[in-house]
Structure formats: structure tokens, C-alpha cells
Amino acid sequence: MIETMTDWIEIGTLEDIPRLGSRVVRTTQGDIAIFRTAEDEVFALNDSCPHKGGPLSQGIVHGKRVTCPLHNWVLELSSGTAVAPDQGHTACFPVKVEDGMVRLSLQPQA
Amino acid sequence: MKEKLVLIGNGMAGVRTLEELLKIAPDKYDITVFGAEPYGNYNRILLSPVLAGEKTIDQIMLNDKQWYADNGITLYCGKEKEVVQIDRRKRKVITSDGTTAEYDFLLLATGSNPFIVPVPGNDLPGVVTFRDIRDVDLMLEASKQHQHAVVIGGGLLGLEAANGLMRQGMSVTVVHIQDTLMERQLDKAAGELLRKSLEERGMHFYMPAQTTAIIGEDRVRGVRFKDGSELYADLVVMAVGIRPNIELAKKSGIHCERGIVANDTLQTYDPRVYAVGECVQHRGQAYGLVAPLFEQAKVCANHLAHLGYARYQGSMTSTKLKVTGIDLFSAGDFTGDETTEEIVIKDAARGMYKKIVLKDNRIHGAVMYGDTVDGAWYFQLMRDGTDVSAFRDHLMFGESHLGDAGHGGQNKAASMSDSMEVCGCNGVCKGAIVKAITDKGLFTLDEVRTHTKASSSCGSCTGLVEQIMSSVLGGGYSAAPKEKPVCKCTDHTHDEVRKVIRQQHLLSIPDVMHYLEWRTPNGCHSCRPALNYYLLCAWPAEYKDDAQSRFINERVHANIQKDGTYSVVPRMWGGVTTPDELRTIADVADKYKIPTVKVTGGQRIDLLGVKKEDLPDVWRDLNKGGMVSGHAYAKGLRTVKTCVGKEWCRFGTQDSTAMGIQLEKRTWGSWMPHKFKMAVSGCPRNCAEATIKDFGIVAVESGWELHVGGNGGVKVRATDLLCKVTTDAEVEEYCYAFIQLYREEAYYLDRTAPWIERVGLEYVKQRIVEDAEGRKALCERFVESQKYAQIDPWEERASHDVERHEFVPLKLVG
Structure with missing residues (x-):
């Protein structure tokens, strides 16, 4: 992806997101869940489980995965793909952290 | 350079070990596999359905040749690639056509050979064994040209072969040396029922009879017995048993007894050589069922990957027969002796028989015929060594209780059609489970749960799912270790984790994980x-x-609700409310446009459909009206339900309402392994339904009856009577002590009912009723812990900004 083509939106600081937790960014196209791992990596997924639309932002974060609070589907934070044997995918958005500031792009990753 | 691993034996145990190894150490080895059969790896368990014409060879393939290529594994298969020599000094193997492969580690999975009865004529054309695809092909071929089959051996394998041949249109006689079929798995009574039911299907039996010769000249023509009698046959199947195939290992100087001797890491006496599967003798035992072999595979892979922490400690196995429409189950020692007791039910007209052998109030063995849905439960009780004295009087009637919900009262998987629902929680039909087992090659209950979701929620259909698995897969599909680990992140059990937390004074989750070497x-x-x-x-x-x-x-x-909104339940002590509280609730519902207001089963009011960001405001308003969190969301004290008691009721014997309020005021806010419900009834009419609560109190003229371990829901369980006490103070002390015992000893997510069934009511009585000092100490620990627990979480969040980030979006965009 060409850097200049991406619109990065400042959404807050790393400290605003609890470690092994998540916050929600509310957009006109729906909620986006922002996750922070134990190693301070940040990921962004469409806040809707591919199974029955559960809010992933409310799930338990472990490793680089999140468990949906409704029926325990597990999704990869880096891709939005369900962990086998479940099958499904939710949109994944680019995020970057620079000097403690978290920036999000609303263009889903291909 | 990668190390080299050579696998001899391309069967289920060996290849499963490779699969486990590839999961945990995908790039560790260059792998070479030698197999004597000219195929990829197939599911040997399903040979019976192939013989019976229910499946094709293609359907029972587990790993086709492409799989080996995809994983970079070199596969040599076929007769000429049979390994004939292991040169342990040069660390290489040599096949009959001279192919060689060097190894750093060698894995032996040579399986077993069918036992050939040593009688004249046993090598005549038309005499076959029942072991591999070639045997099945021979039998299918013979069934097209010939009419009369004799199967020697009335065990599991023989009966499956006989059933298959019968399905192919042959007239089949089973010859057995004993007078009871499957005598290693069944007692005489169950064996008789099995024989009767197979005879009704058209199978013939000739037993007891000892074979002395197979007769015929250029093809088999019959079988002769010790008493001189003869049976005509144009096909003879030898299915009298299997022997570990140790020839190659023995020739190479690897220590063998009945099988290749391996230790708890599946290592043989040569440290470079491991062994798994039917060829192995572990702690004096050889296994022929799939579950133990897969346990071995997992442990062996762990050591081949040089992780070095897994241990195989032997398996307890159970058996089921996979002949369509016949349900039988056996486990453990079902014969018994002078130190054991038996409980037996027999209803020959319904074709039903159950026998449980008890030793020291623990299940020692079980045989069931006709109705096997509780087999898994008995097996579990046996493995766990559970003391069954508390429920011995209804043990025979199985785990099901009055009012079981969720699977339409079905208890016989065999009689269900493919479209019938098995798992009511997740809407899974029988057909979907069967398809997943065959298409995806599943073998264990856990695998079926992960793939289909059946039995993964409330678990009430577990017995049915296990029946389906056994009808598809046959014997020994499941043999979990005695105590289950907490989860897949560790091998430690709940008890071990709790013990370490106390003994090492661990104070954080990372500390526990570090100390116990969590894998994640x-x-x-x-x-x-x-x-x-x-x-x-x-x-x-x-x-x-x-x-x-x-x-x-x-x-x-x-x-949380299905649409991502939340429900809010304020506490109403003992289910008693006031006009002011009701007005507050009504105002809150109006102000926040709460769509549904509902009365709950625990005598509370539920406000459903609250938006997450409104929660703190809703709570603040409820707090102002004098209400606190009702903990309707908690693994902890939920509600104390009461009746109006002697204050109003003409039958009331004690003030049940005041008692309920007092107990709720003292116990609210406590965290527990699972939700906990109480009720207090003012007389034995029991309007508060106290006998289906975790702790239920029923007032009588002379005091209070204390009941424990009940619940409504999926498996309705009525309480057990703990004891009777006379004073209000005693009710409190016993109640808090019981809660604390449950808090300290139950596994997380166990409600009181399964916990009591596991530890036994006698144990709970001993700790709470008989041990007065222990009771007081438990009670004190509970009261102490409540000092830190009774803080209203709603007020903290509504008025003191605790966890504020939970309730506001990080950012609004657009």
C-alpha cells in the first residue's frame, strides 16, 4: 500500500486502551474495535463477529486473538479470520502507533 | 541441516504422531514413512462399514498421498517397501527391495497382526483374516461368488466381520470357543441378549466349539471341530484376535516382551527409537483401541519435538460394538469377586440389561446392553473414582433426571433419523454429526465439539453424541485422562493450580502462568x-x-444480550420491594427508553435493552433510589427467593422472608465458581422452590431444614438434605460455611450439583455438619472475604468513574 494514499485518523493514545483490552471507535459505517495486546501491539477489526454479529470489542483478548463474548468464536486480530474449525472473516483495518499516538485508517485491509 | 525422522508403519497411530509433531514443530525433521500397504493412511476402524457396504475405501482415507507431498514427507509404500532390517549402529533402515533411509530418530508403529489359528488347512484359499483393505477386498469378492461363511471368533472383530458378510448376502455362522460372545467385554447375561438379537437378524452360532482343522483341497470346503462335527463353508474368516507386530523390532535387538516395551515418553530401550500404537507394550499393557493410541501419539510427538514435558500414564478403556442397531457398552472389571457388589437390572422383553460392579462405593466396572446412553457417565464416575453412595439408589437409572431438557427426551441415538436434532443449544442434527465424524476424520468428543458445536454448550446431549460416535467409530473412541487440565494452555488440573496459588503465595495471573509454565x-x-x-x-x-x-x-x-445491549437487574432483598423502588425503576425505564421490563424467576425485575453508554447513568439513578447491583450477571450470589412465611401465610412456620433478607444481606457480592441461588420457604409446601436451589432452606415447626446442591435448568436436580438445625444463627453459620467450602474446592464453572456429585454428599456433610470447628473456620473465612467483596460495583462506576473507559467510545469519526 502506498503510504500517501492512506488517510490516517488520530483516535487516541495507546494508554487509552487497556492492555489485553479493547475500545470502540464509532464511525458512520459502524463500530470498529481497537485492541491492545500484552506486548502493546494494536489491531483494529470491524466490531462484529462473522458468526452472529457479536461485539468483538467486548471479548477477552489473549495472545493475538480475541474471543467473541456471545458464542466463543476466536478471531485472529491481525487478519480478522476465525480460528479453525470455525470459518469466517471480519474486516480488518490498518492501525499504527507513533509516539504513543494511535492512528487508524478506514480503508479495510485487502 | 534438519534431523531425519523415519516412521515405520503407515497406520493410524504413526501418522497421527506425525500430525501432532507437525503441529508443534513443523520444520524440525526431514520425514520418511514406510508402509507395507499400497495406500495413504486410512481409518482402520471403518473397515467394518466398508465390508457392510455402508462406506467405500475412498471415504475412509484419512491422508491421501497428496498430504504427504504437501508436508514434504517422503512416502514409500507397498509390499516391496516393507522394512526388513534396522541397522541401529549406522542408524538406517533397509527395505526388501534394498531401499535405505538414515535416521536420527526412528518411530516404530508396526501395529499388530491377526492371530492365525494353528490348525491344518489354515493357509487354504478362501481362508482370510480381517485386518486391512486387502482382507476386505477378498471378503467382498468371495461374497459375490459364494454363499456360506464361517467366522472363527465371537469377539468384537468377529461379530463385526460376520455382520458385514451377512449384509453382503452371505449365510454366516460364528464359531466361538467360549459359551459367551465377547466374553472379555460382556458377562453371560449380556452375551445371551446379544446372541439372541443377532440370531433374530439371521446370524447363526456354533458354540462352544474348538476348531481342529480347516478342510478342503484347492479351496476351503468346511471347518472341523474337536467333537468331530463339521460345518460347510466356502469362506472362513479368522478373527480370533491380534498380536503386536514386534518381529522387526525383535530382530533388531530392541527389547520386546509381548509388545515393544516403551516408557512413559514412548521411548524404547534404544533412546533413538520411539514406538506408538498397537505394537507397544506400556506398563505391561498393549492397547488396540484408537483413543489410547492417539494419547500415545500426542505424548510421543511432544518428545520428538524435544519439548519433553508430556507423559503417557496408560489408559482406561471402554468398548462399544459398532453393529448397526445394537447398543452395548462395557468398561472395567464387570465380573467382580467377593470384595465387590453388583447392581443389576434386566428386562429381557425390552432387550435391556445393566450391571454395575461396585467396590468400596466406587464403580469398578459396568456392562450395559440395549440402553447405553449412560455409559459415558458411568465411565466418567469410574475414571474419577467417585464415591457413589449418595446417589446409589438411583445410579441404575442413569444421569438423566426428571425434566431433562434440550434433546427431546431422546436416549437412543440408533433410533434417531439424520434430520433429528441432537444438540438443542446449537441446533445440530444427527446427520451433521455423522458427516463431520466421517468427512473430517474425528475421533474424540472434544473434536466433535469443536467441529460441530454439538454438546459444547450445556452438555446434556453428551451421551447421545457419544452414542453416535460409537455407532460410527466403534470401540474406545474416548478415554480422556483421569483429571482434565484447566484448558489447552496447560496440563495442570484445577486442583494443582489452586494448590500452587496457596502454597507459593502467587498473587497475579502472570505469576501463576510463569510458575506453572503455561504454554500460551x-x-x-x-x-x-x-x-x-x-x-x-x-x-x-x-x-x-x-x-x-x-x-x-x-x-x-x-x-450482554444478543444485539450487544445489556440488561440491568437491581437487587431486591429477599424478593421484597417497595412502592418507591418500583417508582424508581419505572422512571429509569421511561428516562432511558428501556424497551422491555420483565419479572425474573428469582423474584427480581429485569430491565432489558440498555445501551452500554447509558449503564452508568441508569445505575446512578437506581443508586439514588436506594438500590444496588443485583449481580444477575455474576458467577456469585444471584438471588435469595422467599415466600411470605409466617408473617402472612396461615401455613407458615417461621419468618422465611426475614431469613432470606438476612442471608442475602450477608452473602451478596461474593464471587464463586459459578452462579449460586438460594431460597427460603416458610413451610414444607415449599412455595419458594428451595429444593432446586444451590442452598435451600425449608422451615418446619421445630426449626429449619438445610438442603444443598439443587438447580433448575438443563438438568433439573433436586437438593440433598444436608441436615436440620434449630436456630437462626445456625442457619447462617451452616450457610456461609457451605458457600465457603464450595468457593474453595469446586472447579471454576462447576455449579454445586456437579461438585457435590464429584466429591460426594458424605464429604460435604463431614465438613459442614460433623466437623464443628472446621465449619466455624470456613464461616470465618467467608465473613472475612466478604469485607472486600461487598462494595457496590454500580456505585463505583456511576459515581466514582471506575473503569470509565468501558462505557465511552474511544472516538467518534464522521
Whole structure:
């Protein structure tokens, strides 16, 4: 992806997101869940489980995965793909952290 | 350069070991496989259905040749690639056509050979064994040209072969040396029922009879017996048993007895050589069922990957027969002796027989015929060594209780059609389960749960799912280790984790994971909430609760609903409310446009459909009206339900309402392994339904009856009577002591009912009723822990900004 083509939106600081937790960014196209791992990596997924639309932002974060609070589907934070044997995918958005500031792009990753 | 691993034997155990190894160490080895059969790896268990014409060879393939190519494995298969020599000094193997492969590690999975009865004529054309695809092909071929088959051997394998041949249109006689069929798995009574039912299907039996010769000249023509009698036959199947195939190992100087002797890491006496499967003798035992072999595979892979922590400690196995429409189950020692007792039910007209052998109030063995749905439960009780004295009087009637919900009262998988629902929670039909087992090659209950979701929620259909698995897969599909680990992140059990937390004074989840060498960096959604609870319970004053390790409901103190909104239930002590409280609730519902207001089963009012960001405001308003969190979301005290008692009721014997309020005021806010409900009834009419609560109190003229371990729901369980007490103070002390015992000893997510069934009512009585000092100490520990627990979480969040980030979006965009 060409850097200049991406619109990065400042959404807050790393400290605003609890470690092994998540916050929600509310957009006109729906909620986006922002996750922070134990190693301070940040990921962004469409806040809707591919199974029955559960809010992933409310799930338990472990490793680089999140468990949906409704029926325990597990999704990869880096891709939005369900962990086998479940099958499904939710949109994944680019995020970057620079000097403690978290920036999000609303263009889903291909 | 990669190390070299050579596998001899391309069967289920060996290839399963490779699969486990590739999962944990995909790039460690260059792998070469030698197999004597000219195929990829197939599911040997399903040869019976192939013989019976229910499946084709293609359908029972587990790994086709492409799989080996995809995983970079060199496969040599076929007769000429049979390994004939192992040169352990040069570390290489040599096949009959001279192919060689060097190894750093060698894995022997040579399986077993069918036992050939040593009688004249046993090598005549038309005499076959029942072991591999070639045998099945021979039998299918013979069934097209010939009419009369004799199967020698009335065990599991023989009966499956006989059934298959009968399905192919042959007239089949089973010859057995004993007078009971499957005598290693069945007692005489069950064996008789089995024989009768097979005879009704057209199978013939000739037993007891000892074969002395196979007769015929250029093809088999019959079988002769010790008493001189003869049976005509144009096909003879030898199915009298299998022997571990140890020839190659023995020739290479690897120590063998009945099988290749391996230790708890599946290593042989040559440290470079491992062995798994039917060829192995482990702690004096050889196994022929799939579940133990897969356990071995897992452990062996762990050591081949040089992780070095897994241990195989032997398996307890159970058997089921996979002949369509016949349900039988056996486990353990079902014969018994002078030290054991038997409980037997027999209803020959219904074709039903059950026998349980008990020793020291523990199940020692069981045989069932006709109705096997509780086999898994008995097997579990046997493995766990559970004391059954508390429920011995209804043990024979199985685990099901009056009012079981969720699977339409079905208890016979065999009589269900493919479209009938097995798992009511997740809407899974029988056909979907059968398809998943065959298409995806599943063998264990856990695998079926992961792939189909059947039996993965409430678990009430587990017996049915196991029946389906056994009808598809046959014997021994499941043999979990005696005590289950907390989750897949660790091998440690709940008890071990709790013990370490106390003994090592561990005070955080990372500390526990580090100390016990958790396999994942920060656990998973199963273990983190469990650890958080265990730490909280052990160190109420010191432990700092970890919000991120709590399920969402406990993190935000409300119940998540399917649309992502929440429900809010304010506490109403003992189910008693006031006009002011009701007005507050009504105002809140209006102000926040709460769509549904509902009365709950626990005598509370539920406000459903509250938006997450409104939660703190809703709580603030409820707090102002004098109400606190009702903890309807908590693994902890939920509600104390009461009747109006002697204050109003003409039958009331005690003030049940006041008692309920008092208990609720003292116990609210406590965290527990699972939800906990109480009720107080003012007389034995029991209007508060106290006998289906975790702790139920029924007033009588002379005092109070205390009942424990009940619940409504999926498996309705009525309480057991703990004891009777006379004073109000005693009710409180016993109640708090019981709660604390449950808090300290039950596994996370066990309600009181399964916990009591596991430890036994006698144990609970001993700790709470008989041991007065122990009771007082438990009670004190509970009261102490409540000092830190009774803080209204709603007020903290509504008025003191605790966990504020939970309730506001990080950012609004657009």
C-alpha cells in the first residue's frame, strides 16, 4: 500500500486502551474495535463477529486473538479470520502507533 | 541441516504422531514413512462399514498421498517397501527391495497382526483374516461368488466381520470357543441378549466349539471341530484376535516382551527409537483401541519435538460394538469377586440389561446392553473414582433426571433419523454429526465439539453424541485422562493450580502462568477467568482483580444480550420491594427508553435493552433510589427467593422472608465458581422452590431444614438434605460455611450439583455438619472475604468513574 494514499485518523493514545483490552471507535459505517495486546501491539477489526454479529470489542483478548463474548468464536486480530474449525472473516483495518499516538485508517485491509 | 525422522508403519497411530509433531514443530525433521500397504493412511476402524457396504475405501482415507507431498514427507509404500532390517549402529533402515533411509530418530508403529489359528488347512484359499483393505477386498469378492461363511471368533472383530458378510448376502455362522460372545467385554447375561438379537437378524452360532482343522483341497470346503462335527463353508474368516507386530523390532535387538516395551515418553530401550500404537507394550499393557493410541501419539510427538514435558500414564478403556442397531457398552472389571457388589437390572422383553460392579462405593466396572446412553457417565464416575453412595439408589437409572431438557427426551441415538436434532443449544442434527465424524476424520468428543458445536454448550446431549460416535467409530473412541487440565494452555488440573496459588503465595495471573509454565503467553478465554477467580478466592485482601480476565458481563456488571445491549437487574432483598423502588425503576425505564421490563424467576425485575453508554447513568439513578447491583450477571450470589412465611401465610412456620433478607444481606457480592441461588420457604409446601436451589432452606415447626446442591435448568436436580438445625444463627453459620467450602474446592464453572456429585454428599456433610470447628473456620473465612467483596460495583462506576473507559467510545469519526 502506498503510504500517501492512506488517510490516517488520530483516535487516541495507546494508554487509552487497556492492555489485553479493547475500545470502540464509532464511525458512520459502524463500530470498529481497537485492541491492545500484552506486548502493546494494536489491531483494529470491524466490531462484529462473522458468526452472529457479536461485539468483538467486548471479548477477552489473549495472545493475538480475541474471543467473541456471545458464542466463543476466536478471531485472529491481525487478519480478522476465525480460528479453525470455525470459518469466517471480519474486516480488518490498518492501525499504527507513533509516539504513543494511535492512528487508524478506514480503508479495510485487502 | 534438519534431523531425519523415519516412521515405520503407515497406520493410524504413526501418522497421527506425525500430525501432532507437525503441529508443534513443523520444520524440525526431514520425514520418511514406510508402509507395507499400497495406500495413504486410512481409518482402520471403518473397515467394518466398508465390508457392510455402508462406506467405500475412498471415504475412509484419512491422508491421501497428496498430504504427504504437501508436508514434504517422503512416502514409500507397498509390499516391496516393507522394512526388513534396522541397522541401529549406522542408524538406517533397509527395505526388501534394498531401499535405505538414515535416521536420527526412528518411530516404530508396526501395529499388530491377526492371530492365525494353528490348525491344518489354515493357509487354504478362501481362508482370510480381517485386518486391512486387502482382507476386505477378498471378503467382498468371495461374497459375490459364494454363499456360506464361517467366522472363527465371537469377539468384537468377529461379530463385526460376520455382520458385514451377512449384509453382503452371505449365510454366516460364528464359531466361538467360549459359551459367551465377547466374553472379555460382556458377562453371560449380556452375551445371551446379544446372541439372541443377532440370531433374530439371521446370524447363526456354533458354540462352544474348538476348531481342529480347516478342510478342503484347492479351496476351503468346511471347518472341523474337536467333537468331530463339521460345518460347510466356502469362506472362513479368522478373527480370533491380534498380536503386536514386534518381529522387526525383535530382530533388531530392541527389547520386546509381548509388545515393544516403551516408557512413559514412548521411548524404547534404544533412546533413538520411539514406538506408538498397537505394537507397544506400556506398563505391561498393549492397547488396540484408537483413543489410547492417539494419547500415545500426542505424548510421543511432544518428545520428538524435544519439548519433553508430556507423559503417557496408560489408559482406561471402554468398548462399544459398532453393529448397526445394537447398543452395548462395557468398561472395567464387570465380573467382580467377593470384595465387590453388583447392581443389576434386566428386562429381557425390552432387550435391556445393566450391571454395575461396585467396590468400596466406587464403580469398578459396568456392562450395559440395549440402553447405553449412560455409559459415558458411568465411565466418567469410574475414571474419577467417585464415591457413589449418595446417589446409589438411583445410579441404575442413569444421569438423566426428571425434566431433562434440550434433546427431546431422546436416549437412543440408533433410533434417531439424520434430520433429528441432537444438540438443542446449537441446533445440530444427527446427520451433521455423522458427516463431520466421517468427512473430517474425528475421533474424540472434544473434536466433535469443536467441529460441530454439538454438546459444547450445556452438555446434556453428551451421551447421545457419544452414542453416535460409537455407532460410527466403534470401540474406545474416548478415554480422556483421569483429571482434565484447566484448558489447552496447560496440563495442570484445577486442583494443582489452586494448590500452587496457596502454597507459593502467587498473587497475579502472570505469576501463576510463569510458575506453572503455561504454554500460551497470556492464556485464553477459558483459563484467565478461572485463574482470576482462584486468586481472588485464595487472597481476598491482597489480590487485585483483573478486569481483562473477566467475561464481559462481570467486567461491566450487566448481562450482554444478543444485539450487544445489556440488561440491568437491581437487587431486591429477599424478593421484597417497595412502592418507591418500583417508582424508581419505572422512571429509569421511561428516562432511558428501556424497551422491555420483565419479572425474573428469582423474584427480581429485569430491565432489558440498555445501551452500554447509558449503564452508568441508569445505575446512578437506581443508586439514588436506594438500590444496588443485583449481580444477575455474576458467577456469585444471584438471588435469595422467599415466600411470605409466617408473617402472612396461615401455613407458615417461621419468618422465611426475614431469613432470606438476612442471608442475602450477608452473602451478596461474593464471587464463586459459578452462579449460586438460594431460597427460603416458610413451610414444607415449599412455595419458594428451595429444593432446586444451590442452598435451600425449608422451615418446619421445630426449626429449619438445610438442603444443598439443587438447580433448575438443563438438568433439573433436586437438593440433598444436608441436615436440620434449630436456630437462626445456625442457619447462617451452616450457610456461609457451605458457600465457603464450595468457593474453595469446586472447579471454576462447576455449579454445586456437579461438585457435590464429584466429591460426594458424605464429604460435604463431614465438613459442614460433623466437623464443628472446621465449619466455624470456613464461616470465618467467608465473613472475612466478604469485607472486600461487598462494595457496590454500580456505585463505583456511576459515581466514582471506575473503569470509565468501558462505557465511552474511544472516538467518534464522521
